[in-house]
Amino acid sequence: MIENHQDVYLELKNVWKSFGNLKVLKGVNLKVGKGQVVVIIGPSGSGKSTLLRCVCLLEKIQEGSIEVEKIPIAYGDQDSIGKPDKEALNRMRQEIGMVFQSFNLFPHLTVLENITLAPKRVKKIEEKIALDLANSLLDRVGLSDKSEEYPSRLSGGQQQRAAIARALAMKPKIMLFDEVTSALDPELVGEVLRVMRQLAKEGMTMLVVTHEMGFAKEVADRAIFMDDGQIVEEDLPETLFSKPKETRTRSFLHQLLEREQNLNE
Amino acid sequence: MEFDWKVIIDYFPDLLAGVKVTLSITILSLLIGLVFGLALALARISGWKIISWPAYVYIEFFRTTPPLVQIVWFYFVVPVIIGMELSAFQAASIALGLNIAAFLGEIFRAGIQGIDKTQIDATRVLGLGSIDSYRYVILPQAFRIVLPPTTTTIMLLMKGTSLATAIGTLELMRVGQLISLETFRPFEILTAVALIYFLITYPVAYGMRRLERKMQIGEI
Numbered sequence: 409m410i411e412n413h414q415d416v417y418l419e420l421k422n423v424w425k426s427f428g429n430l431k432v433l434k435g436v437n438l439k440v441g442k443g444q445v446v447v448i449i450g451p452s453g454s455g456k457s458t459l460l461r462c463v464c465l466l467e468k469i470q471e472g473s474i475e476v477e478k479i480p481i482a483y484g485d486q487d488s489i490g491k492p493d494k495e496a497l498n499r500m501r502q503e504i505g506m507v508f509q510s511f512n513l514f515p516h517l518t519v520l521e522n523i524t525l526a527p528k529r530v531k532k533i534e535e536k537i538a539l540d541l542a543n544s545l546l547d548r549v550g551l552s553d554k555s556e557e558y559p560s561r562l563s564g565g566q567q568q569r570a571a572i573a574r575a576l577a578m579k580p581k582i583m584l585f586d587e588v589t590s591a592l593d594p595e596l597v598g599e600v601l602r603v604m605r606q607l608a609k610e611g612m613t614m615l616v617v618t619h620e621m622g623f624a625k626e627v628a629d630r631a632i633f634m635d636d637g638q639i640v641e642e643d644l645p646e647t648l649f650s651k652p653k654e655t656r657t658r659s660f661l662h663q664l665l666e667r668e669q670n671l672n673e
Numbered sequence: 674m675e676f677d678w679k680v681i682i683d684y685f686p687d688l689l690a691g692v693k694v695t696l697s698i699t700i701l702s703l704l705i706g707l708v709f710g711l712a713l714a715l716a717r718i719s720g721w722k723i724i725s726w727p728a729y730v731y732i733e734f735f736r737t738t739p740p741l742v743q744i745v746w747f748y749f750v751v752p753v754i755i756g757m758e759l760s761a762f763q764a765a766s767i768a769l770g771l772n773i774a775a776f777l778g779e780i781f782r783a784g785i786q787g788i789d790k791t792q793i794d795a796t797r798v799l800g801l802g803s804i805d806s807y808r809y810v811i812l813p814q815a816f817r818i819v820l821p822p823t824t825t826t827i828m829l830l831m832k833g834t835s836l837a838t839a840i841g842t843l844e845l846m847r848v849g850q851l852i853s854l855e856t857f858r859p860f861e862i863l864t865a866v867a868l869i870y871f872l873i874t875y876p877v878a879y880g881m882r883r884l885e886r887k888m889q890i891g892e893i
Contacts (some may be wrong), residue, residue: 464798503799512795515811526799527808578799 417442417477417613418479418582424471425462432458435635442499448625450634456617458654460584464506476500505580511567522554523574528641545573549603565596569603582613589620621649633657680858681714691848692869698766698834698844705770710777717782735775739834744768748840756797773830784819785811816889824881831874845869
């Protein structure tokens, strides 16, 4: 569902991934256009998180390929397209920002140091410029007054916003979000979604694993339902959520709805 | 029996000279232990059998043989092997250094491996190389974890230097023994020696605890 005039930014071609004998991704094909927001939903164990971890090169895939702007950044053992050189890979890696469910901020560094570490060490940016960048990012995620705090002094929502700022500091062209609101108290979810909504509005390409249906409907260009390591169905979020074609999608959405109702009661 | 202060005061300069040697052995062997211990830890977790296996054998060898045996062995056997004389001071420092390297190596390994794997994920997605991740993320956090067991090891080392008596190093314990024999006042002298050990060891415990508390700011 990429329009013809739109450039494909990220493309997964027949991606297979297994841990030992356990097949987690079974031939996933996926295209994300420049500036698109794609949301992935699906039951736990369906391979959503693994998919993101493969895209940000934390996991090696066994078969298929992952391309960023037509350049392969990962491919299976059998493919023999020749290894991309290390420098090109590192550059690619910097273009992909990742935010984790558990924030993964560095606890021994202040918020500011968390954000400036990679720009200074990886991009060799001068201290002063890195600080300016970090401060403007903190301003963007609404944490200007927390720059000198250690992560442990922040609420979950603040930590996650700091983690988003840290990823943005590398000026990525695509941001991956792995259930970033799942570990948060309900009242803190909104502030994180607000930052993500803003990012989407600014034209950031995003691949988002989430169960926040409201967010998906409002922000996403496309929604994907994954189950058992495969993409079962993809459509406009509105259509996928209200008129799913596949039975598996339907029963998952049903369960999700029931859970939400239980929570609201 | 009367406690004779005079004998302690008379021989105080000699005891102080012993303290100096005790502290020198401690510092020298600690330096060896810290550097070599970190190398052992990194070798153990490297995943390369070629270096992790020798590190493992080394660690278990030094942990399973008594330090007294190691000191004596370094003084009498190693010079024969390497064809070079070692002074009692050198032999004691090297033997104790290599000994605590084994213990510190295991402490450091546990510290590094105790760091949440998600921290490493975070450094990787930010594009930090492995040297930078170790330097700025893993080791600083591991440092906080290993501080308490390292303190204990240093204290054991300080007191362990008294084993060097066996090869005649003129450290505090040996000096105490010699004075006792000369003056026939072991009661006073050995009491003073024990007290001096306390006075030089306790500040380490105190200082390290202060450091620990200071490093805790900002921790989880």
